[in-house]
Amino acid sequence: xxxxSQHPSRVICKxxxxxxxxxxxxDFQATTMFWYRQFPKQSLMLMATSNEGSKATxxxxxxxxxxxxxxxxxxxxxxxxxxxxxxxxSFYICSASRxxxxxxxxxxxxxxxxx
Amino acid sequence: GQQVxxxxxxxxxxxxxxxxxxxxxxxxxxxxxxxxQRPGGHPVFLIQLVKSGEVKKQKRLTFQFGEAKKNSSLHIxxxxxxxxxxxxxxxxxxxxxxxxxxxxxxxxx
Numbered sequence: 001x002x003x004x005s006q007h008p009s010r011v012i013c014k015x016x017x018x019x020x021x022x023x024x025x026x027d028f029q030a031t032t033m034f035w036y037r038q039f040p041k042q043s044l045m046l047m048a049t050s051n052e053g054s055k056a057t058x059x060x061x062x063x064x065x066x067x068x069x070x071x072x073x074x075x076x077x078x079x080x081x082x083x084x085x086x087x088x089x090s091f092y093i094c095s096a097s098r099x100x101x102x103x104x105x106x107x108x109x110x111x112x113x114x115x
Numbered sequence: 116g117q118q119v120x121x122x123x124x125x126x127x128x129x130x131x132x133x134x135x136x137x138x139x140x141x142x143x144x145x146x147x148x149x150x151x152q153r154p155g156g157h158p159v160f161l162i163q164l165v166k167s168g169e170v171k172k173q174k175r176l177t178f179q180f181g182e183a184k185k186n187s188s189l190h191i192x193x194x195x196x197x198x199x200x201x202x203x204x205x206x207x208x209x210x211x212x213x214x215x216x217x218x219x220x221x222x223x224x
Contacts, residue, residue, distance in 0.1 A: 043203065043216045044158065093157055100210050103148055106157040 002028045004096045006107030013084055013114055020080045021110045023094030029074035030096030034104060035067070038091045049100070050077055084114040117142050119206045121215030129223050134191040136218035138204035146207045147180055147187045152217070153200040161189075194222050 003026040013019050023033060032051050036044040048064075050056040050071035058064045068080040077096075081088055091111055095104035118141040128134050138147065146165045150158040162171055164180035164187060171178045175198075177190045187206075191198055201217040 041219065044214045046214070095158075100212060101145060101207050103160045103163055104150075104158075104205075104212070105160060106150075109157050 002026075002096070002105040004030075004094065004105045004107040006094055006110055008110060009108060010111045011113070013112070015085055015114055016083055018080055018082045019084055019112060020078055021092055021094070021112075023077045023079070023096070023107050025075050025096040025105070028096070028098070030077075031074065031099050032097045033071055033077040034095045034097070035069060035077075035079050036093045036095070038093055038109075040091075044093065047079075081112065084112070086114045088112065089114045117206065117208050117211060117213045119204065119213045119215040121204055121218055123218055124216065125219045125221070127221045127223065128194050130196060131193050134194050134198070134220055136189050136202050136204075136220075138187045138189075138206070138215050140185045140206045140208070140213075142185070142206075142208045144184050144206040144208050147184075148205045148207070148212070149178060149187075149189055150203045150205065151200050152203065156200075158203060191220075194220070196222050196224050198222055 005024045007022045035047045046059050047062045048056045048058045050069050052071050052074050056069035071077040091109050093109040095106045097104045120139045148163045149161040152158045168182045169180040175192045179188045199222050201219045203217045204215045205212050
């Protein structure tokens with residue numbers, strides 16, 4: 001399958017700071033990228049869907065001003081958690097796809113801890 | 116909105132026993148995908164089913180898509196410890212992909 005990288009894999013930050021997470025599709029052009037949040041032993045919660053060159057579509061309940069998503073190219077999307085709080089601590093996973101109806105290839109995830 | 120329910124939530128089996136997880140959608144699906152997430156890992160795409168009544172096999176794994184395209188199942192024959200993980204279905208309808216809650220499989224050696 002296709003390879004998707006995510007950086008950093010782990011990050012610890014102080015409350016009030018911002019953190020940027022990068023998601024890259026390494027061997028294919030991802031028209032669509034997805035950002036998920038996953039709590040321990042739970043399912044994937046879709047946060048937003050982004051298409052290259054256009055604004056991200058956020059799921060209900062996800063604050064777009066807090067979770068900034070940029071999909072600048074067909075191989076790179078970034079998620080910035082602004083003014084992070086301890087309740088933002090979670091596992092964030094991105095995935096890349098050729099389109100919404102196609103299979104998704106997931107990155108390895110980023111473990112965010114806000115102290 | 117579209118809902119995808121998956122049962123059971125957890126399953127403990129003895130190594131060598133069979134295992135099945137079921138996925139039910141509130142709406143008719145255009146396709147359904149299955150993913151496996153190992154403990155501490157990320158979801159990995161297993162397969163996509165598109166046709167009504169479709170059955171696909173991958174070694175000991177058998178995937179089925181219901182005739183009405185609203186349900187699906189994943190059956191593992193003779194489980195091994197390497198099968199441990201959470202299996203997610205994801206249903207596609209109206210250009211929206213919705214993940215089920217997952218079934219966590221634990222295998223006792």
